[in-house]
Amino acid sequence: MSFAQQERARLADLFLEVGPEAPTLCEGWTSFDLAVHLLIRERKPLAAPGIFVDALSGITDDETERQKARPYEEVVREWAAGPPAFLKPFNTAMNTSEHFIHHEDLRRGGGAVEPRDFSRTVNQELFALAKRFGGMTLRKATVPVILTPPDLPPATIGDKAGVADRGDNVVRVSGAPGELLLWASGRDAAVVELTGAVDALEGLDVKM
Known part of the structure; x- marks a missing residue:
């Protein structure tokens, strides 16, 4: 299992542990906002461009509202299942920094957290x-x-x-x-x- 996959599993567990209203280091975002962001980025290709292009942000905002109308645990588990088949070959390149940084965004959102040790x-x-x-x-x-x-x-x-x-x-x-x-x-x-x-x-x- 790659580090990106390990971080996905760890972050998914943490999402479920802290619930949808936990603070994050991402300004204005709760754990639910972060989970929805990760899901849209990976599984909603028609809405994802708005994450990166301001002119398309309205499309992403609309999809965000749709996803936040779903149960939090459902959103987390869909993202935790992994990328769609066409993205699996790019999982490490796409997600190593994304998963690590956002895992720490959630770990540290409520206050100081000790750095983790890695190989x-x-x-x-x-x-x-x-x-x-x-x-x-x-x-x-x-x-x-x-x-x-x-x-x-x-x-x-x-x-x-x-x-x-x-x-x-x-x-x-x-x-x-x-x-x-x-x-x-x-x-x-x-x-x-x-x-x-x-x-x-x-x-x-x-x-x-």
């Missing part, structure tokens, strides 16, 4: 995603940002010629790979430590 293989997978997300959220950073996990080689985002006029004019973000992924995705509950030219991140969609 080196999973940490490598999460760190690769952290670098990918960082490349997007940190693309406007005015100094290099060094993502620094404890047991893997660090990765530098934004290391372009002329970006830093001093060798120490960088930001170092230290934390476990999963925490770096959460931080790079804009979650303010990530357990990371920032050192260096932190003010250079002002205005970016990351925790300072």
